Amino acid sequence: MLNFNEITAYLKDYDEEPISLMEVCGTHTAAIAKCGLRSMLSDKIKLVSGPGCPVCVTVSAYIDKLCALSLMAGNTVVTFGDMMRVHGSQSSLNEAKSSGASVQMVYSPFDILKLAADNPNITYIFAAIGFETTTPIYALLLEQAIAKSINNIKLLTSLKTMPAALSWICSQNSKIDGFIAPGHVSVMTGSEIYHAIAEKYNLPFAIAGFDGEQILAAIYTLIKQKKSNKVVNLYRSAVNENANLQASALIKKYFVEDTASWRGIGNIAASGLYLKEQYNAFDAGSFGLDNDNNLTPQCRCGEILIGNLSPNDCPLFGKACMPQNPKGACMVSEEGACFTKFSYERN
Amino acid sequence: MCVAVPGKVLSINGTKAIVDFCGNKIEAEAGLVQIKIGDSVLVHAGCIIQVLSDFDRDMLLDILTEMENA
Amino acid sequence: MKITAIHGSGGRATSELIDKVFAAHFGNEILNSFEDSAVVPSSGRIAVTTDSFVVTPLFFKGGDIGKLAICGTVNDLLMSGAIPKYLTCGFIIEEGAEISALEKIALSMKNCALEAGVIIIAGDTKVIEGNGGIYINTTGIGFVPEERTVSPKNAQEGDVIILSGTLGDHHCAILSARLNIENTISSDCAPLNNMVTSLFENGIAVKAMRDVTRGGLATILNEIAHAAHLGIEIEENMLPVSPQVSALCGILGLDPLYMGNEGKFIAVVAQKDAQRAVEILKMHSYGAQAAIIGNIINGESIVSMKTKPGGKRQLSVLLGEGLPRIC
Numbered sequence: 174m175l176n177f178n179e180i181t182a183y184l185k186d187y188d189e190e191p192i193s194l195m196e197v198c199g200t201h202t203a204a205i206a207k208c209g210l211r212s213m214l215s216d217k218i219k220l221v222s223g224p225g226c227p228v229c230v231t232v233s234a235y236i237d238k239l240c241a242l243s244l245m246a247g248n249t250v251v252t253f254g255d256m257m258r259v260h261g262s263q264s265s266l267n268e269a270k271s272s273g274a275s276v277q278m279v280y281s282p283f284d285i286l287k288l289a290a291d292n293p294n295i296t297y298i299f300a301a302i303g304f305e306t307t308t309p310i311y312a313l314l315l316e317q318a319i320a321k322s323i324n325n326i327k328l329l330t331s332l333k334t335m336p337a338a339l340s341w342i343c344s345q346n347s348k349i350d351g352f353i354a355p356g357h358v359s360v361m362t363g364s365e366i367y368h369a370i371a372e373k374y375n376l377p378f379a380i381a382g383f384d385g386e387q388i389l390a391a392i393y394t395l396i397k398q399k400k401s402n403k404v405v406n407l408y409r410s411a412v413n414e415n416a417n418l419q420a421s422a423l424i425k426k427y428f429v430e431d432t433a434s435w436r437g438i439g440n441i442a443a444s445g446l447y448l449k450e451q452y453n454a455f456d457a458g459s460f461g462l463d464n465d466n467n468l469t470p471q472c473r474c475g476e477i478l479i480g481n482l483s484p485n486d487c488p489l490f491g492k493a494c495m496p497q498n499p500k501g502a503c504m505v506s507e508e509g510a511c512f513t514k515f516s517y518e519r520n
Numbered sequence: 521m522c523v524a525v526p527g528k529v530l531s532i533n534g535t536k537a538i539v540d541f542c543g544n545k546i547e548a549e550a551g552l553v554q555i556k557i558g559d560s561v562l563v564h565a566g567c568i569i570q571v572l573s574d575f576d577r578d579m580l581l582d583i584l585t586e587m588e589n590a
Numbered sequence: 591m592k593i594t595a596i597h598g599s600g601g602r603a604t605s606e607l608i609d610k611v612f613a614a615h616f617g618n619e620i621l622n623s624f625e626d627s628a629v630v631p632s633s634g635r636i637a638v639t640t641d642s643f644v645v646t647p648l649f650f651k652g653g654d655i656g657k658l659a660i661c662g663t664v665n666d667l668l669m670s671g672a673i674p675k676y677l678t679c680g681f682i683i684e685e686g687a688e689i690s691a692l693e694k695i696a697l698s699m700k701n702c703a704l705e706a707g708v709i710i711i712a713g714d715t716k717v718i719e720g721n722g723g724i725y726i727n728t729t730g731i732g733f734v735p736e737e738r739t740v741s742p743k744n745a746q747e748g749d750v751i752i753l754s755g756t757l758g759d760h761h762c763a764i765l766s767a768r769l770n771i772e773n774t775i776s777s778d779c780a781p782l783n784n785m786v787t788s789l790f791e792n793g794i795a796v797k798a799m800r801d802v803t804r805g806g807l808a809t810i811l812n813e814i815a816h817a818a819h820l821g822i823e824i825e826e827n828m829l830p831v832s833p834q835v836s837a838l839c840g841i842l843g844l845d846p847l848y849m850g851n852e853g854k855f856i857a858v859v860a861q862k863d864a865q866r867a868v869e870i871l872k873m874h875s876y877g878a879q880a881a882i883i884g885n886i887i888n889g890e891s892i893v894s895m896k897t898k899p900g901g902k903r904q905l906s907v908l909l910g911e912g913l914p915r916i917c
Binding site: 181206207208209210211212213254280384385386389496497512515516517518519 | 769841842843845895896897898899900901902903904906909
């Protein structure tokens with residue numbers, strides 16, 4: 174049986190055709206950087222970050238709306254930590270907060286239920302961003318709010334789905350030879366969602382968890398399965414072939430699919446989820462937020478997000494754009510390609 | 521995009537469960553999967569998203585070895 | 591009974607408060623003379639440092655704001671090679687604060703000062719409008735023995751870096767209290783004087799020291815690398831982190847390398863002294879998990895780490911905000 178020493182030696186010594194592999198999950202971007210995995214690979218293996226960081230792909234119009242809502246009397250915006258520093262075209266939630274906006278950070282969206290029940294005169298608006306891993310959780314939240322007759326909560330959604338985005342990347346003639354598929358998205362969707370894309374574009378997918386060994390195994394798999402349409406599930410403790418039925422049912426009940434606007438990319442059909450009309454009362458105005466003002470013309474986030482450029486190729490990287498003074502979303506988010514490059518791999 | 525960690529179900533109370541993460545006891549929602557006490561589960565954003573099955577390093581290496589031999 | 595504006599008036603209520611709460615616990619010959627300034631003898635090089643403490647909650651597992659106020663300043667003096675002797679202590683108290691809470695804090699400070707071998711020789715109390723908050727400033731004075739120079743500039747290639755114990759405990763204890771997470775993580779808030787003294791008394795040539803506070807180990811190591819104009823390489827496998835802290839960081843999306851401690855330090859020593867230094871630290875209860883974590887290397891002032899899977903990664907200073915993440 175193979176052991177990991179042999180696998181790491183293989184990857185370090187790989188000397189065949191250069192290969193470019195994309196991961197589409199911000200948590201993978203961060204894990205690869207934190208494990209220093211690039212230093213373990215031959216120069217002929219290129220790891221590219223795709224648009225898998227929900228903070229990075231949220232358009233400026235969404236942030237603007239969120240900040241505006243937070244500054245209105247009677248509102249409190251509730252959010253994960255990730256969203257606090259991102260700039261829209263005017264400001265960030267952090268800046269709005271220091272101007273008097275009511276903003277509360279939470280670990281779990283369900284915390285909003287108690288807040289809303291205890292303070293019926295305040296409207297609590299959750300910054301509902303995420304991919305397939307998190308969307309069912311928002312649906313479950315609404316299910317509970319309705320059951321408990323809690324009416325003073327709303328969601329401002331920026332919910333995106335992987336398959337359409339993956340197809341779009343493949344259709345752009347990008348030189349990607351394979352995908353490291355997102356582990357926790359796959360927990361919800363099942364590994365079945367990648368088959369159609371794998372077959373259409375003849376590209377392999379390896380579903381991986383988030384520790385070093387899982388990701389190394391995925392890279393090894395994709396090299397061995399080069400030029401095939403295989404979908405290999407390496408994260409078998411958590412991922413099955415089929416979707417989580419309860420999650421799928423909840424999404425179907427509360428959300429409808431439509432075009433979504435991806436920061437730095439533009440509109441992708443059937444890549445977003447929006448609350449159904451009958452749940453309008455729980456929506457804070459999520460539809461039609463597609464304006465994406467590029468604050469800094471030289472910012473290359475859009476091309477970095479689809480793997481056409483690496484952070485080093487951006488003229489602002491490490492000079493005008495750094496974590497303490499970010500110009501684009503890829504540097505703001507701690508899972509952005511630029512932030513992780515700057516923090517862990519600059520040298 | 522999906523920070524999620526494994527823990528063990530200590531107790532269940534309706535749609536909620538107390539999950540132990542090496543001594544940190546956290547209440548999580550349990551509305552997406554069927555769980556029982558003692559299950560090893562994955563928790564994301566305060567919600568249990570999967571019951572974990574046994575799959576260790578050797579099993580992973582088995583898959584890779586099979587691929588090598590194919 | 592609560593603090594009100596009258597306690598800050600400078601009149602009888604103020605002196606009663608000082609007598610009952612502060613002098614009662616901090617009393618010593620110098621403080622008790624109640625002069626406008628404390629006059630103390632000195633010789634040689636004096637080390638001075640100051641710090642303010644604004645933590646909430648005021649009381650947490652393993653400590654309180656008072657204990658922090660003593661340890662934080664005492665430890666800063668120790669890290670410069672000084673022997674801490676005196677502290678001053680200023681309180682800013684918001685109306686509504688419980689006098690019983692102040693008493694608890696003062697008692698805690700008294701006990702910690704005793705352990706740290708320092709006395710409080712001057713103080714001040716102010717009362718402001720507010721909601722019961724309590725804030726403390728301490729300034730510390732110590733004396734540096736003639737033969738000691740403790741500075742990163744002493745570091746040389748091949749020197750060893752020792753960490754006195756587990757990472758992230760204090761920060762995690764505070765977060766757990768704020769987020770109401772049930773666990774047994776306790777702040778590691780502690781005075782480091784006994785450990786530091788042991789090292790010197792046993793003839794260890796301590797080249798540099800830093801306590802691992804806000805910003806975490808990674809930030810501190812970067813400061814040392816820059817001051818020394820040398821590089822640092824550490825190994826992830828050698829870092830002591832408790833499983834509970836590790837799991838909590840996993841849940842919240844935080845990294846123990848960037849979490850603050852209040853009772854841990856790193857020491858840079860020559861290779862020949864390294865093993866003995868670790869053994870000396872391990873003889874103390876606060877140093878039970880002491881470990882060698884890496885080396886000083888030649889080259890640019892970069893801190894890098896060999897990761898568990900076998901890769902290499904750079905450790906920058908804390909760049910994000912350390913906010914709990916989900917994504």
